[in-house]
Amino acid sequence: MIKKPELLAPAGDLERLKYAIHYGADAVYIGGPILGLRANAINFSFEDIKEGVKFAHRYHKKVYVTVNIVLHNKEIDFVIEYLKKLEECQIDAIIVSDLTIIEFAKKYTNLEIHLSTQASIMNVEACKFYKQLGVTRIVLARELSKEEIQKIIEEVDIEIECFIHGAMCSSISGRCVLSNFLTNRDSNRGGCSQICRWDFKLLDENKKQIEGQKDFTLCAKDLSLLAYIKDMMDIGITSFKIEGRMRSIYYIATIVGVYRKVIDGYSNDPKYQYDPAYEKVLRNCANRDAVGQFFNHKNDVSCQYYNGREEISNQDFLGIVLDYNPITQLATIEQRNYFKEQDQVEIFGPNTQLVSLKLKEIYDENQNRLKIVCHPREIVQIKVESKVEPYDLMRIKKF
Amino acid sequence: MAKLMVIPSQEDISDFMNYADAFLFGIEKMSVHMPFYISIKQVKKYVKEMKKSKKKLFIALNKNMQNEDLKNLESLLIQLDNLDVDGIFYYDVAVLNIKKRLDLQIPLVWSAEHLTTNYATIQFWKNQGIDYTYISSEITLREILEIREHTNCKLIVPIFGYLPIFVSKRHTVKNYLKKFRLQNSSNIHYLRLKEEEYPIIDDELGSTIYSAHILNGYHEYLVLDDIEYVTLNSFEIPNEKFLKIVKMYFEKNPNHEKRINQMLLNTNKGFLHKETIYKVKKI
Numbered sequence: 001m002i003k004k005p006e007l008l009a010p011a012g013d014l015e016r017l018k019y020a021i022h023y024g025a026d027a028v029y030i031g032g033p034i035l036g037l038r039a040n041a042i043n044f045s046f047e048d049i050k051e052g053v054k055f056a057h058r059y060h061k062k063v064y065v066t067v068n069i070v071l072h073n074k075e076i077d078f079v080i081e082y083l084k085k086l087e088e089c090q091i092d093a094i095i096v097s098d099l100t101i102i103e104f105a106k107k108y109t110n111l112e113i114h115l116s117t118q119a120s121i122m123n124v125e126a127c128k129f130y131k132q133l134g135v136t137r138i139v140l141a142r143e144l145s146k147e148e149i150q151k152i153i154e155e156v157d158i159e160i161e162c163f164i165h166g167a168m169c170s171s172i173s174g175r176c177v178l179s180n181f182l183t184n185r186d187s188n189r190g191g192c193s194q195i196c197r198w199d200f201k202l203l204d205e206n207k208k209q210i211e212g213q214k215d216f217t218l219c220a221k222d223l224s225l226l227a228y229i230k231d232m233m234d235i236g237i238t239s240f241k242i243e244g245r246m247r248s249i250y251y252i253a254t255i256v257g258v259y260r261k262v263i264d265g266y267s268n269d270p271k272y273q274y275d276p277a278y279e280k281v282l283r284n285c286a287n288r289d290a291v292g293q294f295f296n297h298k299n300d301v302s303c304q305y306y307n308g309r310e311e312i313s314n315q316d317f318l319g320i321v322l323d324y325n326p327i328t329q330l331a332t333i334e335q336r337n338y339f340k341e342q343d344q345v346e347i348f349g350p351n352t353q354l355v356s357l358k359l360k361e362i363y364d365e366n367q368n369r370l371k372i373v374c375h376p377r378e379i380v381q382i383k384v385e386s387k388v389e390p391y392d393l394m395r396i397k398k399f
Numbered sequence: 400m401a402k403l404m405v406i407p408s409q410e411d412i413s414d415f416m417n418y419a420d421a422f423l424f425g426i427e428k429m430s431v432h433m434p435f436y437i438s439i440k441q442v443k444k445y446v447k448e449m450k451k452s453k454k455k456l457f458i459a460l461n462k463n464m465q466n467e468d469l470k471n472l473e474s475l476l477i478q479l480d481n482l483d484v485d486g487i488f489y490y491d492v493a494v495l496n497i498k499k500r501l502d503l504q505i506p507l508v509w510s511a512e513h514l515t516t517n518y519a520t521i522q523f524w525k526n527q528g529i530d531y532t533y534i535s536s537e538i539t540l541r542e543i544l545e546i547r548e549h550t551n552c553k554l555i556v557p558i559f560g561y562l563p564i565f566v567s568k569r570h571t572v573k574n575y576l577k578k579f580r581l582q583n584s585s586n587i588h589y590l591r592l593k594e595e596e597y598p599i600i601d602d603e604l605g606s607t608i609y610s611a612h613i614l615n616g617y618h619e620y621l622v623l624d625d626i627e628y629v630t631l632n633s634f635e636i637p638n639e640k641f642l643k644i645v646k647m648y649f650e651k652n653p654n655h656e657k658r659i660n661q662m663l664l665n666t667n668k669g670f671l672h673k674e675t676i677y678k679v680k681k682i
Contacts, residue, residue, distance in 0.1 A: 099523045122466075128496060175566035181562075188514065299569060
């Protein structure tokens, strides 16, 4: 039997943390009140962190906190106090790139330290250096192939974490300050304004415009290593990481759920083959193309995106199951996107086999019949003949 | 006052010898965003010239190293150590680890571009055995002076030239040309956004984008005490003009800043007096 890796999911807030764990994450990573790389996210207060840790530990899952900002002088004085407060929250590790934070964490706390992908670690020597500093896990750069990762695992006795799914930086992490120069927002301090998704005109050496069918962009397609999960398990990667702390619960539940099934499938049966429909589910969820990127040596035009910023926001996610009454067969749903009577929908969840149905009966909280559900977070009831559970999600049926 | 380190665009540096104190070159396949790359053979030649004229020679090995680079990196470090080169600019910590493992004496310059932003981390690396830090171009003059005050590491500050602002292993220009079946063999292109034009190089190692404006910190150079070197980068500056500029920096005349700005028409102060947006919330 192959050793089962950790499935590590992002969580932008407590609700998403709970969904990630319910849908099969072994660990979640979150941003604390300060010093993370998602300054525009809601992020967790210390109280939220404590509650999230308590929730995760109840299910024997772990919580890691990102402290991966590039420090400026003025933040140095905050670091020790902040790390001590995180330790009080009983988190399982911090994810760090700045060496001062590593040094202070070693000196003043017993926090476990994971090295962030911001450090862009790509080789054996660098891994050895960080191991002797006391780092217990390295999140490798996203530019590595399977063979390069394998060599590191063979030669350095340290936990290795790799991204398996989500958006990619077009640059080497840490080596892009386009955001600083074009929008004055600091990309290495949580302010990245994703300039790599902007359109530019490409000029030649004489500054004459080169006319392509579309404008020039640096944009990379998303990463998806679903097809390589077995390879990643075979070479002994410790943790499989999903990108996206700003993503919705629908995204997190869907992506985590799919990877959970595939990892469990390979762990339990070496002859397992995943359902190809999973690929459609993943693609549809993000509304962006995803490829294997550097893992399978594809550093070419197939990894680039030329659709500008035209991605349509995903409206597939219809609502959350809050409750189910097996006697009346009514499921209580919190609306997240518009739906109506006669829509073909699916309900899925960590313990619920996919339920497909046509919405025949919808009621409001006073049992009045509804034709459409169009108010954000409106609470309604729908008739569902199969049993569903809280934390199940409802989406439009597409396939 | 800081000494002048010139980053040249050509092999012949004789014209600069009267004004520069040090030179920085890249090594083919092991350095990124350098305007001129040399071989180890040429390093030997330059070392001789530098010793004779009492100048310093620095070499950039500043790409992100992959496993396949390590053998070459180790061999280069040994050779550069034997040649008594005055310092290695590095990004990847593999360089430091190899230096320590082999007990090499060659001085190292921590040159992690945008990450060299605070005195505590610089001091950490100093304690690990580095000799210099090449300061980030995204911090303010005030922050540089604070760093100076709080660390005993020797500092190098970028003071003139286009600044590298994006480094990628992706061949972004070549991919675009291929995607839309376009023919163009320029070794340099530009990305235009509104009125700004950003130089972009797509070479063997991937893509590098540079700032739209040329940093000209002449006045700041005049007040930077206890800084070991400031760098003047020749990338995309015609050689004749660049020589004049290096000479003007050498002369330390406050009126020269204006003259340089008039000569180039595309200068600014970068982030020397402008903080990027990031607010530290109270805990």
